[in-house]
Amino acid sequence: MDKISVLLIGGGGREHAMAHALSRSPMLATLYNNSANPGIAEYAHAVALNEKHHADVVAFCAAHDIGLVIIGPEAPLVDGLADSLRTAGVPVFGPSQAAAQLEGSKAFTKALCDEAGIPTAAYGRFADKTAALAYVAHHGTPIVVKANGLAAGKGVTVAMDVAQANAAIEDCFAGAFGAAGAEVVIEAFLDGEEASFFALCDGENVVALTSAQDHKRAFDGDQGPNTGGMGAYSPAPCLTPALQMETMERIILPTVRTMQARGTPYVGVLYAGLMLTQTGVQLIEYNCRFGDPETQVILPRLKSDFLELALQTASGGLKNAAVQWHDTHTLCVVYAAQGYPGTVKKGTVIQDVDVANSFENCKIYHAGTVLNDAEQLVANGGRVLCSVGSGASLARAQYAAYTGIAAINWPEGFYRSDIGWRALT
Ligand code: AMP
Numbered sequence: 103m104d105k106i107s108v109l110l111i112g113g114g115g116r117e118h119a120m121a122h123a124l125s126r127s128p129m130l131a132t133l134y135n136n137s138a139n140p141g142i143a144e145y146a147h148a149v150a151l152n153e154k155h156h157a158d159v160v161a162f163c164a165a166h167d168i169g170l171v172i173i174g175p176e177a178p179l180v181d182g183l184a185d186s187l188r189t190a191g192v193p194v195f196g197p198s199q200a201a202a203q204l205e206g207s208k209a210f211t212k213a214l215c216d217e218a219g220i221p222t223a224a225y226g227r228f229a230d231k232t233a234a235l236a237y238v239a240h241h242g243t244p245i246v247v248k249a250n251g252l253a254a255g256k257g258v259t260v261a262m263d264v265a266q267a268n269a270a271i272e273d274c275f276a277g278a279f280g281a282a283g284a285e286v287v288i289e290a291f292l293d294g295e296e297a298s299f300f301a302l303c304d305g306e307n308v309v310a311l312t313s314a315q316d317h318k319r320a321f322d323g324d325q326g327p328n329t330g331g332m333g334a335y336s337p338a339p340c341l342t343p344a345l346q347m348e349t350m351e352r353i354i355l356p357t358v359r360t361m362q363a364r365g366t367p368y369v370g371v372l373y374a375g376l377m378l379t380q381t382g383v384q385l386i387e388y389n390c391r392f393g394d395p396e397t398q399v400i401l402p403r404l405k406s407d408f409l410e411l412a413l414q415t416a417s418g419g420l421k422n423a424a425v426q427w428h429d430t431h432t433l434c435v436v437y438a439a440q441g442y443p444g445t446v447k448k449g450t451v452i453q454d455v456d457v458a459n460s461f462e463n464c465k466i467y468h469a470g471t472v473l474n475d476a477e478q479l480v481a482n483g484g485r486v487l488c489s490v491g492s493g494a495s496l497a498r499a500q501y502a503a504y505t506g507i508a509a510i511n512w513p514e515g516f517y518r519s520d521i522g523w524r525a526l527t
């Protein structure tokens with residue numbers, strides 16, 4: 103088997119979990135990563151590469167004989183990094199700029215759903231404030247107002263009354279989300295349980311991965327502000343095999359076929375945010391990359407070689423790919439800096455991560471940490487650590503994850519104490 107060197111773009115908990123999975127592959131020669139994440143540094147050579155400078159990334163790949171680039175976050179995908187690399191002949195795990203529109207523009211995805219007959223909430227699309235306000239007045243509440251573009255997870259308002267919906271519209275058109283809010287999508291409120299589903303696509307062939315559920319609110323009981331995700335677990339019990347089949351047939355496959363027919367094939371992982379409603383599975387949104395923290399619970403369950411799958415995805419080779427999973431459940435708890443998702447203090451010292459990592463069935467991924475001048479591990483972001491527990495049941499995975507959290511000594515951090523409640527009660 104030929105070994106290949108890999109460049110992994112991104113420096114969060116998701117990329118730490120990816121680096122860990124790649125390190126288990128017998129196909130891996132050398133792993134490079136463009137971050138200062140001390141967790142990733144255990145598996146990768148840190149390189150000072152700005153992902154916004156495409157020519158530098160392309161030159162690095164040529165100089166280091168990179169056989170695959172894996173792009174973790176959405177911003178470089180929406181920015182066209184995958185296109186620059188493919189043009190230079192470098193295989194990439196991650197969609198082109200045109201295909202990343204599935205995450206980069208809500209209006210794009212809604213139009214694709216119309217074209218392909220994919221079940222999703224009824225909607226209107228507005229570049230004009232007066233028309234948007236009139237739509238809300240006509241349809242009433244609850245209703246959902248969304249900035250069209252990437253707004254770092256903050257552009258969505260689920261409005262329970264008209265005043266709230268109107269305020270969200272005013273905010274968007276007043277520039278609260280910059281260019282992302284220049285257009286607004288307003289859609290019907292979907293009632294049900296939310297779950298996520300992931301599939302690999304090589305442009306033509308699709309392989310189903312698995313499901314997960316995350317907790318987006320900051321505080322226990324799903325209260326408080328929306329965050330990037332405070333915890334997750336996989337698989338999601340509510341997404342039964344029948345519902346997964348429905349998701350593939352009615353949502354994922356029509357999307358991939360439509361993208362291919364348009365001449366903008368989708369290559370990478372397609373992450374579907376779903377609502378399980380009384381009338382079937384509906385698409386809430388697409389992401390064009392793995393989830394964070396969903397990746398931290400998905401990849402530890404993967405028995406197949408992640409590098410091999412990523413390479414097959416990048417090179418049109420998924421036709422005969424088979425994905426195998428360990429027979430385990432995983433659950434992760436995010437340890438965030440106090441104040442997240444608002445302003446947080448950086449530089450607070452974190453101790454005993456090694457103690458947590460020494461427990462069987464527990465792994466700590468670094469999301470926002472750095473080593474200070476005294477070589478101490480310190481917080482360097484909002485979401486800082488992610489404790490992943492695994493076990494034969496979800497309850498055991500939850501226990502293992504919280505045992506890891508309890509071992510860590512970080513007075514300036516906070517976490518939710520009820521990750522998994524929906525599936526466990
Ligand atoms: P998004 O950024 O599109 O994932 O939206 C963030 C969150 O808003 C989702 O995870 C849902 O909880 C909620 N949401 C978005 N669209 C709808 C909808 N049409 N009906 C109900 N909730 C929604």
Ligand code: GLY
Nearest residue numbers: 330331393394395
């Ligand atoms: N956890 C949500 C996301 O990655 O978008």
